[in-house]
Amino acid sequence: MDESRLIAAARSGNLDAFNELVLAYQDRVYNLAYRILGDPASAEDATQEAFISAYQHLSTFRGGSFLSWLLRTVANRCYDELRRRKRRPAVSWESFGEMDEEANPFLVNGHPTPEEAAQEAELTHLLQMAITSLPPDQRIVLVLSDVEGMDYAAIAETVRIPVGTVKSRLARARARLRDFLQARGELLPRKYRLENED
Numbered sequence: 001m002d003e004s005r006l007i008a009a010a011r012s013g014n015l016d017a018f019n020e021l022v023l024a025y026q027d028r029v030y031n032l033a034y035r036i037l038g039d040p041a042s043a044e045d046a047t048q049e050a051f052i053s054a055y056q057h058l059s060t061f062r063g064g065s066f067l068s069w070l071l072r073t074v075a076n077r078c079y080d081e082l083r084r085r086k087r088r089p090a091v092s093w094e095s096f097g098e099m100d101e102e103a104n105p106f107l108v109n110g111h112p113t114p115e116e117a118a119q120e121a122e123l124t125h126l127l128q129m130a131i132t133s134l135p136p137d138q139r140i141v142l143v144l145s146d147v148e149g150m151d152y153a154a155i156a157e158t159v160r161i162p163v164g165t166v167k168s169r170l171a172r173a174r175a176r177l178r179d180f181l182q183a184r185g186e187l188l189p190r191k192y193r194l195e196n197e198d
Helices: 003-011 015-037 040-056 066-087 115-132 136-147 152-159 163-183
Strands: none
Touching: 003 015, 015 040, 015 066, 015 136, 040 066, 066 136, 066 152, 115 136, 115 163, 136 152, 136 163, 152 163
16 A cells, blocks of 8 residues: 555545545554444444544645554544543443343343353453543553554654653553452453462
8 A cells, every 4th residue: 555645645635545545544543442432333433533534634644654643533532522421421321220131132142152252252341341441541552552552652653742651651551450450350251360369
């Protein structure tokens, strides 16, 4: 993919060129949004809004890493959504009380799953809970580093903070993640527990 050529063509109004950029980066942009927001539908919305905004504001892209620019755009959308949620908190699922599974067949899973798949799903859910529990500034550097595999310099460019701040936020995020998981050791699948937790 000739990224520079596609960006230049997209700036000239070539939607097909921009669509090629979307196809190249949409998975990574969505993954960041999902890890920050913890909800697939919200992540899809943030991803779509980020790409629309990126297309509308291509003239503001000054070079450098186009992916970092896109990730910064979606991170800003996610921060906006988190602020909106804080202003208008949703009703928790628990407040609905006991649910009648027969009244809603979508609540019933009639297919048994293999134990490994169930454990993997439990672990994924617990990790997402742990990530979601982090403050947004720590959450984004953790996801960019440990999920996306970006180095400190790329994260610093994406989030627009010094490398030293990236390192300190990442260290705090990992410590909080460790504490979160240790406090909920009984929820971890057995093979991930420490020996003294069985």
